[in-house]
Amino acid sequence: MTDTTPDPQEPQQPAQQPGAQPPPQQPAGPYPPAPVSPADERTWSILAHAGGIVLGFIAPLIIWLIFRERSQRLDDQGKEALNFQLTLLIAHVVGWVTIWIFIGSLILFAAWACAVIFGILGAVAASRDEWYRYPFKITFVK
Template sequence: MSTPVHYPPPPLPEHEARNWAMAAHLSPLVIALLSGGILAAIAPLVIWLLYRQRSWLVDDQAKEALNFQITLAIAYVVGLVTLVFLVGVLIWAAAFVLAIVFAIQGSVAASRGERYRYPISIRFVR
């Protein structure tokens, strides 16, 4: 009996890699609207797990989007804790606006095949 040979997955065409990188940035916005923000990190995580070996751009940008979504989750928890002092409302509002602005900037950069770094993000996944 011979051992089965496992080949690496084929690389993604550049236009497809750009589309998946854009999806990694924009899909958390859609999911956040549908789930109230709770599941926003799921889409970049799934995209990263499925396509990280097929494109350097998707690997890089999905990790970046995932890290930002985790950072946002922390900001929302801090906002919840400080809600008693009314500071939480400001934290939530700022996080909401930054999430939209940065996701759009990231998706535009990804559509050009460029790397985007979120200005406010803790790098949990490297």
């Protein structure tokens, strides 16, 4: 004789009535990210360029990672600022390695001056809704 009582550890499936439609499936993943408004794009672009003056590559990296899927402009400008700041990081490392000779202090000063000047130029261009390109950089992030 078989026992017809359901096992409490097994999940119960609701009985499907003949001709009834199955329930709609829920989306498998999270909802797509909401797009960024043009005013917010401008603000975050300014911060990506100007943030490198104070925080180095950290500011554009965080901005790019957060907004890269939400805005084409922030994806582009975040990568642009990040690549420039990573290039300056290499210059800082070379400057500190060669600080014991006179050229190291010149390299450090030049890297600092480039960060300030081109960071401000990038922020001003972003405030005018322009896509800024740095005059020199090594492309690490494509």
